[in-house]
Amino acid sequence: MLFSEKLRKEADEIYQGIFRHPFVEGLGKGDLDPESIIHYVKADFEYLNAFMNIYGLAIAKSTRREDMAYFHEQIAFVLNGEIHPHNNLCRVAGVAYDDLKGFPLPPTADHYVSHMKSTALTGSMGEILAALLPCPWTYYEIGKYLMETVQPKPDHPFYEWITFYAEDEVGQITNELRRRLDTWAKGVGPDELEKAKVAFLKSCQLEYRFWDMAITKEIWPFSVEQEVTTS
Template identity: 45%
Template sequence: MFSHQLVKEANPILEAIFDHPFVKGIGDGHVDDAALKFYVQQDFQYLSEFIKIYASIIPILKDREDMRFFAENIDFILNSEIHPHHVFCDIANVTYESLQHATPSPKAYLYQSHMYRAVKTGSLANIICALLPCPWTYNEIAKQLTATGKNTADNPFKSWIDFYLTDDEDGGLTQKLFKMLNELSKNMSEAEINEAKGFFLKSTELEWEFWEQAFYQQDWRFADIIHGGSHHE
């Protein structure tokens, strides 16, 4: 199946995500406050664009149940996915509201541009492939941390891990999107399959890059020039 092919080819990147010091820090119960704050600043902006791209799928759909599914997940991102942000903010001892006005960093900007490029193709498979690595890798991180005994009661990140475990169900977002791709792939040419796969694999690497940029706070080198003094720390 197409979904199995995607997971197999992306697995080396997923393993690198598991080994990333930010992700390992979540498992060990300690990540520097600066990394947590940078992550929340960038992820708030990323998810705002993620919602818009989700919404772009609805006009392409024909089945009302599929429309309902994507509408419900837009609502989930808007109203529920603030919880893991609050976990990071509480640990870093900073208010969530103070981190909502950052400018997208270079890698976040690249990731957003990549997703919009998928939208411009007009292909539902391409859009899903560009979006899917986000929920997929987070669910896999949560499962891996739990399987390796890191999801303990004394880990301050426990509720963050628990939040992303909830997608590991047949009716969860990740499984639903993989199933949609399997159905779509039945009517796709080899060229279309390869194009969609490219979006999936690039997004998976960009998930690694997102952890990387947060851990090292990789912002625009010439931020003051680029933003004309409007850069937010």
Template identity: 30%
Template sequence: MAERTRDLLWSDVEDIHGAILAHPFVTGLTDGTLAHDAFRHYIVQDAHYLRGYAKALAVCAAKAPTDDDTLMFAEHAGGAIAAERELHQDLLGGLGLSSQQARTAPVAPATRAYVSYLLATAHGGSYAEGVAAVLPCYWIYAKVGEHLVGAGSPDPLYQRWIDMYAGAEYQAVVAAVLAATDRAGAAASAAELALMREHFTTTARYEWMFWDGAHRQETWPV
């Protein structure tokens, strides 16, 4: 049987995934050492990110070759906006920050770069390229949630975050996107598959950079 596209893509980023799991931001969620200021920075930047991510998902929906995939990505685009409004309001309240303060906070360098790459790839590339670019945000979060849920967290805010990404509902969403990725990869030319791998690896690296930027509470250097 031919190798599934998801397996090929994941083989390219196993080291990146390992680096994410070992990052002090991620380990700090379960051992309680992550500073609330760093988590606040993360939630604020995630709100900025999700608004851009939703637009990239909407482009994937528009380019999808089937009605089912158009519907799925369109629903996920709406879900990203809903998550930004609902989950982040809840978490921000626990961190002493209003949604208005979060919305007006500056967009950090890693956030700006990641969202810009997603939108450029979704608009300028093929449907398969767009799917590969948006996939790490789905899949790596599911993997991180699975990894962290057993350990749990002494901090209720962090536990809430872990539970969301480890939950069956989110895992089912990711499974559906992985199936779409396999279909897109099976229909892709060799050149297009190479681009899918390049985009997937790039945005997986941006996932590490996003958590690292939050841990350092990254701002613009000049």
């Protein structure tokens, strides 16, 4: 069994939990609370900015030009592609996307970003790939799950969101990340594999919590000034 297949098996409980999460259910039913959508988009815009930072850290650690080209391409996808599902969410919530940019990360999103950043700074290439993988992989599976269970028509409020993540492009991104991780896994010992597994599972848990964060509109306990990562 490939390393990524083993990871997927270990994380199955988390994936199943994500498919049944109230936010994902709300995407399928089309009845999400607009305030939860807004909370999610604010956090996700900054999360995706941090994701690009992490690809940059991966480039800094790359020793092969081919790896540099790969991470560079992935940055372009986040930069230009993921605005579409965000625009869909904003339209349904009745807000302008620009008004949701530049907010500090809520605790869970901050935790997720810190996990990926520290992995990128201190971990091996395999650990970095493992920490990044749940991002496209859980969304790709959510997209496919909603396509199958809801079979949305173009007039479904989240048609664009669902079809974006269920599309081949996100599938290919997931498969390429898996392929790279599986290639890396063939050349390392059990200790290295264990560390990558831990990084992967933590990202899966934090994917689940990211949806919770949106439903509960999680905030910091005190409203003091906070760092904003981008403008």
